[in-house]
Amino acid sequence: MSFSRKVKDELVKKDFTVTGKEYKITSVDNEQSYIRKYLRDKFLEAGSVTDPNKDYHLEFICQNQDDVGKIMAGLQSFGLHPKTTERGKHPIVYLKDASEISDVLNIVGAHSALMDFENVRILKEVSENVNRRVNFETANINRTVRASIRQTEDIRLIQEKLGFKNLEPGLREIAEARLRNPGASLEELAAGLESPIGKSGANHRMRKLARLAAELRSKTAEE
Structure with missing residues (x-):
């Protein structure tokens, strides 16, 4: 029916x-x-x-x-x-x-039909909210994984071409932390440092490492 x-x-x-x-x-x-x-x-x-x-x-x-x-x-x-x-x-x-x-x-x-309609509507909204949350979390995980892979590649290049001993202490600390924890989010890395910093501070250090890796790649290409 x-x-x-x-x-x-x-x-x-x-x-x-x-x-x-x-x-x-x-x-x-x-x-x-x-x-x-x-x-x-x-x-x-x-x-x-x-x-x-x-x-x-x-x-x-x-x-x-x-x-x-x-x-x-x-x-x-x-x-x-x-x-x-x-x-x-x-x-x-x-x-x-x-x-x-x-x-x-x-x-x-049509009050009985109204109850049936609302029951279906509530279930659909709950399902849609769950799906949105799952998609959001999945997107966050994917972004974290992509960022970690990119950062790890940059850091290994710096380690190979320059060596960590030539980095300033803050950059060396975040670089070593990333290699120890390749799956960690930036917030987790920042919180796990010997002197914890905020996400923005950790992001700033990673950007400096990325620029340094880009410079090393450029020099390698010129040679």
């Missing part, structure tokens, strides 16, 4: 039926109940909502622009932001924002 069918079956069980009646608002107090009833009937008549496991999309297929105007106005009265398009000869009023689709299900009285 489609998600739209579940919503409509729930509404029908609550004795909400399509009447085709023109709703005329006669008082401010009754305005929302009339609008809810109108939107409920229009959804039963020609509405649909996509299974939230696949996508977020709720729409009303309209017969004419008068329908479009009334449905748009009804949804907007609840603070929603519907959009319009056309499919074949029929204008369509639709929403794609998950929170606004939840609001519509609540407005028309």
Whole structure:
């Protein structure tokens, strides 16, 4: 059974039926109940909502622009932001924002379907957050590995061509620390020095080593 069918079956069980009646608002107090009833009937008549496991999309297929105007106005009265398009000869009023689709299900009285929709939405958001976190951590690890490989290559070149004894103490310390800990992050290297420094200080030293390695490579190429 489609998600739209579940919503409509729930509404029908609550004795909400399509009447085709023109709703005329006669008082401010009754305005929302009339609008809810109108939107409920229009959804039963020609509405649909996509299974939230696949996508977020709720729409009303309209017969004419008068329908479009009334449905748009009804949804907007609840603070929603519907959009319009056309499919074949029929204008369509639709929403794609998950929170606004939840609001519509609540407005028309499909509370059981609303709970199902929100459960799927929460699980999807949790899964997306976990994936974003994993991707972020993976990117950080990859950056650390690439930086470590590049720094290690520079340091070994300096060790071979110049020797650590010719480096100033701070550069020698960070260079030796990198060779001892090729997989460590810059923060870890900085914190593990005999006199711990900040990440910016460690980065400054690594940049000086990189410039020195570049100079050594340039000299080698000229020889």
